Amino acid sequence: MKERHAQCSCGALSLICRGDPALVSLCHCRQCQRRTGSTYGIAAFFPRSQVEIDGEATAYRRQADSGFDVTQHFCPRCGSTVFWEAARKPEMIAVAVGAFADPEFPAPGKQVYTQHRHPWVAVPIVAPSEPSY
Numbered sequence: 001m002k003e004r005h006a007q008c009s010c011g012a013l014s015l016i017c018r019g020d021p022a023l024v025s026l027c028h029c030r031q032c033q034r035r036t037g038s039t040y041g042i043a044a045f046f047p048r049s050q051v052e053i054d055g056e057a058t059a060y061r062r063q064a065d066s067g068f069d070v071t072q073h074f075c076p077r078c079g080s081t082v083f084w085e086a087a088r089k090p091e092m093i094a095v096a097v098g099a100f101a102d103p104e105f106p107a108p109g110k111q112v113y114t115q116h117r118h119p120w121v122a123v124p125i126v127a128p129s130e131p132s133y
Helices: 030-036
Strands: 003-007 014-018 023-027 041-047 051-054 058-063 069-074 081-086 092-096 110-112
Touching: 003 081, 014 041, 014 081, 014 092, 030 041
Parallel strands: 023 110
Antiparallel strands: 003 014, 014 051, 023 041, 041 092, 058 069, 069 081, 081 092
Protein backbone atom coordinates (compact mmCIF):
# COMPACT_ATOMS: atom_id res chain seq x y z
CA MET A 1 0.00 0.00 0.00
CA LYS A 2 1.34 3.41 -0.96
CA GLU A 3 2.45 5.73 1.83
CA ARG A 4 2.35 9.50 1.56
CA HIS A 5 4.19 11.70 4.06
CA ALA A 6 2.98 15.15 5.11
CA GLN A 7 4.60 17.52 7.57
CA CYS A 8 4.65 21.06 8.89
CA SER A 9 7.32 23.59 7.90
CA CYS A 10 9.68 22.66 10.74
CA GLY A 11 9.04 18.90 10.62
CA ALA A 12 7.85 18.58 14.24
CA LEU A 13 4.33 17.48 13.21
CA SER A 14 4.04 14.79 10.57
CA LEU A 15 1.55 12.32 9.14
CA ILE A 16 1.78 9.09 7.21
CA CYS A 17 -1.27 8.51 5.01
CA ARG A 18 -1.64 5.03 3.59
CA GLY A 19 -3.33 4.39 0.27
CA ASP A 20 -4.91 6.89 -2.06
CA PRO A 21 -7.03 9.75 -0.78
CA ALA A 22 -10.78 9.12 -0.86
CA LEU A 23 -11.25 12.67 -2.14
CA VAL A 24 -9.14 15.68 -3.08
CA SER A 25 -11.09 18.92 -2.98
CA LEU A 26 -10.32 22.54 -3.79
CA CYS A 27 -12.22 24.84 -1.41
CA HIS A 28 -12.85 28.54 -2.03
CA CYS A 29 -14.57 29.23 1.33
CA ARG A 30 -13.46 32.27 3.24
CA GLN A 31 -12.21 30.18 6.16
CA CYS A 32 -9.85 28.23 3.88
CA GLN A 33 -8.66 31.54 2.47
CA ARG A 34 -7.87 32.73 5.98
CA ARG A 35 -6.37 29.39 7.04
CA THR A 36 -3.97 29.26 4.10
CA GLY A 37 -3.33 32.95 3.55
CA SER A 38 -4.13 32.23 -0.10
CA THR A 39 -7.22 32.36 -2.28
CA TYR A 40 -8.25 28.73 -1.67
CA GLY A 41 -7.27 25.58 0.16
CA ILE A 42 -6.81 22.06 -1.15
CA ALA A 43 -7.55 19.10 1.09
CA ALA A 44 -6.94 15.39 0.69
CA PHE A 45 -9.41 13.30 2.69
CA PHE A 46 -8.16 9.97 4.02
CA PRO A 47 -10.03 7.42 6.12
CA ARG A 48 -9.02 7.95 9.75
CA SER A 49 -7.79 4.35 9.97
CA GLN A 50 -5.21 5.05 7.23
CA VAL A 51 -3.58 8.07 8.94
CA GLU A 52 -0.77 7.95 11.48
CA ILE A 53 0.01 11.21 13.29
CA ASP A 54 3.36 11.89 14.94
CA GLY A 55 4.23 14.97 16.96
CA GLU A 56 2.38 17.55 18.99
CA ALA A 57 -0.45 19.58 17.51
CA THR A 58 -2.46 22.50 18.81
CA ALA A 59 -6.14 22.43 17.97
CA TYR A 60 -8.47 25.26 16.98
CA ARG A 61 -12.19 24.57 16.61
CA ARG A 62 -14.39 26.73 14.42
CA GLN A 63 -17.68 26.57 12.62
CA ALA A 64 -17.43 25.92 8.88
CA ASP A 65 -19.57 27.62 6.26
CA SER A 66 -21.57 24.39 6.22
CA GLY A 67 -22.59 25.01 9.85
CA PHE A 68 -20.65 21.99 11.12
CA ASP A 69 -17.59 22.28 13.36
CA VAL A 70 -14.08 21.84 12.00
CA THR A 71 -11.07 21.26 14.25
CA GLN A 72 -7.83 22.44 12.68
CA HIS A 73 -4.56 20.96 13.93
CA PHE A 74 -1.40 22.99 13.57
CA CYS A 75 2.19 22.81 14.72
CA PRO A 76 2.70 24.82 17.92
CA ARG A 77 6.29 25.50 16.87
CA CYS A 78 5.99 26.82 13.31
CA GLY A 79 2.22 27.40 13.02
CA SER A 80 1.62 25.30 9.89
CA THR A 81 -1.90 23.87 9.66
CA VAL A 82 -1.28 20.28 8.62
CA PHE A 83 -4.64 18.53 9.06
CA TRP A 84 -8.19 19.01 10.25
CA GLU A 85 -11.24 17.04 11.25
CA ALA A 86 -14.70 17.95 9.99
CA ALA A 87 -17.60 17.01 12.28
CA ARG A 88 -19.59 16.35 9.13
CA LYS A 89 -17.09 13.63 8.07
CA PRO A 90 -15.99 12.04 11.37
CA GLU A 91 -14.55 8.97 9.64
CA MET A 92 -12.08 11.11 7.65
CA ILE A 93 -9.03 13.26 8.28
CA ALA A 94 -8.37 16.12 5.88
CA VAL A 95 -4.72 16.86 5.13
CA ALA A 96 -3.44 20.05 3.52
CA VAL A 97 -2.14 18.94 0.13
CA GLY A 98 0.72 21.43 0.36
CA ALA A 99 1.98 19.60 3.47
CA PHE A 100 2.88 16.66 1.21
CA ALA A 101 5.13 18.89 -0.96
CA ASP A 102 4.63 16.32 -3.72
CA PRO A 103 4.14 17.55 -7.30
CA GLU A 104 2.87 14.07 -8.20
CA PHE A 105 -0.01 14.28 -5.72
CA PRO A 106 -3.43 13.64 -7.34
CA ALA A 107 -5.27 16.74 -8.54
CA PRO A 108 -8.54 17.83 -6.96
CA GLY A 109 -11.60 16.02 -8.22
CA LYS A 110 -14.02 18.76 -7.23
CA GLN A 111 -14.23 22.32 -6.02
CA VAL A 112 -16.60 23.81 -3.48
CA TYR A 113 -17.77 27.26 -2.36
CA THR A 114 -17.09 28.65 -5.82
CA GLN A 115 -19.29 31.64 -4.96
CA HIS A 116 -16.29 32.89 -2.91
CA ARG A 117 -13.72 32.32 -5.65
CA HIS A 118 -11.69 35.42 -6.39
CA PRO A 119 -12.63 36.34 -9.95
CA TRP A 120 -9.01 36.83 -11.02
CA VAL A 121 -8.02 33.31 -9.90
CA ALA A 122 -7.71 30.78 -12.70
CA VAL A 123 -8.59 27.41 -11.23
CA PRO A 124 -5.76 25.07 -12.20
CA ILE A 125 -8.01 22.03 -12.57
CA VAL A 126 -10.92 20.84 -14.59
CA ALA A 127 -13.15 19.77 -11.73
CA PRO A 128 -16.87 20.06 -11.44
CA SER A 129 -18.25 22.70 -9.16
CA GLU A 130 -20.52 21.11 -6.62
CA PRO A 131 -23.05 22.65 -4.31
CA SER A 132 -21.50 23.83 -1.08
CA TYR A 133 -21.58 21.20 1.61
